[in-house]
Amino acid sequence: xxxxxxxxxxxxxxxxxxxxxxxxxxxxxxxxxxxxxxxxxxxxxxxxxxxxxxxxxxxxxxxxxxxxxxxxxxxxxxxxxxxxxxxxxxxxxxxxxxxxxxxxxxxxxxxxxxxxxxxxxxxxxxxxxxxxxxxxxxxxxxxxxxxxxxxxxxxxxxxxxxxxxxxxxxxxxxxxxxxxxxxxxxxxxxxxxxxxxxxxxxxxxxxxxxxxxxxxxxxxxxxxxxxxxxxxxxxxxxxxxxxxxxxxxxxxxxxxxxxxxxxxxxxxxxxxxxxxxxxxxxxxxxxxxxxxxxxxxxxxxxxxxxxxxxxxxxxxxxxxxxxxxxxxxxxxxxxxxxxxxxxxxxxxxxxxxxxxxxxxxxxxxxxxxxxxxxxxxxxxxxxxxxxxxxxxxxxxxxxxxxxxxxxxxxxxxxxxxxxxxxxxxxxxxx
Numbered sequence: 001x002x003x004x005x006x007x008x009x010x011x012x013x014x015x016x017x018x019x020x021x022x023x024x025x026x027x028x029x030x031x032x033x034x035x036x037x038x039x040x041x042x043x044x045x046x047x048x049x050x051x052x053x054x055x056x057x058x059x060x061x062x063x064x065x066x067x068x069x070x071x072x073x074x075x076x077x078x079x080x081x082x083x084x085x086x087x088x089x090x091x092x093x094x095x096x097x098x099x100x101x102x103x104x105x106x107x108x109x110x111x112x113x114x115x116x117x118x119x120x121x122x123x124x125x126x127x128x129x130x131x132x133x134x135x136x137x138x139x140x141x142x143x144x145x146x147x148x149x150x151x152x153x154x155x156x157x158x159x160x161x162x163x164x165x166x167x168x169x170x171x172x173x174x175x176x177x178x179x180x181x182x183x184x185x186x187x188x189x190x191x192x193x194x195x196x197x198x199x200x201x202x203x204x205x206x207x208x209x210x211x212x213x214x215x216x217x218x219x220x221x222x223x224x225x226x227x228x229x230x231x232x233x234x235x236x237x238x239x240x241x242x243x244x245x246x247x248x249x250x251x252x253x254x255x256x257x258x259x260x261x262x263x264x265x266x267x268x269x270x271x272x273x274x275x276x277x278x279x280x281x282x283x284x285x286x287x288x289x290x291x292x293x294x295x296x297x298x299x300x301x302x303x304x305x306x307x308x309x310x311x312x313x314x315x316x317x318x319x320x321x322x323x324x325x326x327x328x329x330x331x332x333x334x335x336x337x338x339x340x341x342x343x344x345x346x347x348x349x350x351x352x353x354x355x356x357x358x359x360x361x362x363x364x365x366x367x368x369x370x371x372x373x374x375x376x377x378x379x380x381x382x383x384x385x386x387x388x389x390x391x392x393x394x395x396x397x398x399x400x401x402x403x404x405x406x407x408x409x410x411x412x413x414x415x416x417x418x419x420x421x422x423x424x425x426x427x428x429x430x
Contacts (some may be wrong), residue, residue: 009174011071017064018175019193021057021098025150026197028053028101030204032147043285048327049207051109052121058102065095074174077164090156097153101146107131107139113406117334119327158194267309269429270300270388276424278316282398283415291332294320300426302353304383310353312362312377316346336405343370348377359392368401377420386428394420 010018031050035043076084109118110128118126279292295317302310318338321329333340350364359380366375379392396418398404404414 010073011067012177014064014067014071014073015175015177017060017067021060021064022193023196023200024053024057024060025098025154026200027204028057029147029150030201031207034205044328045325046207047116048119048122051105051118051126054102054105055118055120055126057098058106061095061098061102065099077169086156087160090153090160093149093153094157097146097150101143101150104139104143104146107135108143111136111139116336117327117330119330122326125330267301267303267306267311270302270426271429272298272300273425273427276422278314278422278424279420281419281421283417285413289323289328291321291323293317294322296320298424302381304381307353307355307360310350312348312350312353312364314348318344318346336408337403339369343368348375350377366396366401369403371401373400379422387425388428389423389425391423393422396420 028050031046031053035046035050076087079087107129109116111131111133113133118128120126276296276298277292278296279290282289282291293316297315299313300311302312319333319340321332321338323329323332332338335341346366346368348364348366350362352363354361354363356378359378362377362379364375364377365372375394375396377392377394379390382389397416398414398418399409399411399416408414
């Protein structure tokens with residue numbers, strides 16, 4: 001520590017950190033109380049904001065502690081020993097809260113059953129601590145206790161500052177910018193500071209956390225995302241379909257005539273045009289979450305007159321998921337949901353296409369998250385010459401594919417059923 005003479009006032013860095021941390025603590029405390037009343041998507045966003053503010057408080061508090069330990073500060077005002085001891089205890093208690101609160105929260109997040117990635121204000125991921133699950137309950141208890149301890153310490157700290165101010169001791173002026181102190185407006189500045197703290201608490205109560213999601217759309221509503229590139233022609237599949245027809249041809253002439261007519265209607269390839277959309281809809285705590293995929297490819301062989309020879313294959317790049325929230329998208333890509341590091345693609349391949357009402361039904365297999373399960377996809381076509389518009393939907397059970405592990409496997413928070421919707425234009429290939 002420095003042995004230089006005590007200055008008359010705190011340094012500019014100490015003053016800046018003091019008031020910045022004070023405002024962040026007021027905001028954080030109020031936001032923490034608000035978390036108890038939020039549900040659905042706003043709660044997810046609020047927790048990410050709460051964690052980001054906590055990290056900021058931790059980093060700034062460590063800087064403030066370093067300044068306190070290694071730079072000179074004003075000498076304390078003379079007062080009875082019990083009050084001096086209380087003042088010193090309150091100051092060190094505040095450091096325990098400012099540093100211990102974020103650290104206990106960090107431990108709590110790092111040891112939770114479901115590892116929700118913390119994104120620091122959406123800029124970069126904040127790492128988890130390498131601790132076991134046994135730390136979780138003590139950290140939760142400490143984090144809650146620290147919140148109430150903060151309230152008590154702030155009350156004592158403000159009361160002490162006002163006591164000195166009433167006694168005409170310039171304690172508040174020491175922690176004010178030089179311009180304010182020299183102007184003699186300490187009383188006004190103190191009032192403004194207290195008002196700012198209450199303003200920060202109010203701001204946390206009204207901070208916008210995303211708009212209310214729209215009501216769930218009907219099954220045939222199109223939820224999608226743009227298809228970046230048209231898929232290549234699947235000529236091998238065309239040859240395979242033609243060969244299958246030839247092999248199945250009977251030997252008698254009447255049957256051969258039927259085969260000839262069938263060959264005329266052989267399923268042909270279709271190229272998906274730009275602007276195609278693919279999306280999904282899930283239910284999180286009663287709120288609809290709409291997501292889309294930006295990159296996907298489709299190989300299509302189809303003819304209404306040759307449904308047995310018709311086939312559909314769709315490959316989805318799961319890393320292209322987009323729910324209009326980067327933090328939530330990162331969570332969906334993590335091992336708790338899609339686990340794109342191990343399973344980057346989802347693939348649907350039809351095994352049978354049949355007429356279904358005024359449209360069609362493609363029964364097939366979806367491979368997702370390392371699991372393959374039967375899936376039925378219903379769709380309609382508006383064929384006009386060599387062009388068509390396709391729309392359709394399918395229902396999935398996310399837990400059947402292991403999407404959502406740990407706490408996220410609980411279907412109370414995230415419903416099990418997920419609706420897949422799509423819409424695109426395609427052109428018949430010659």
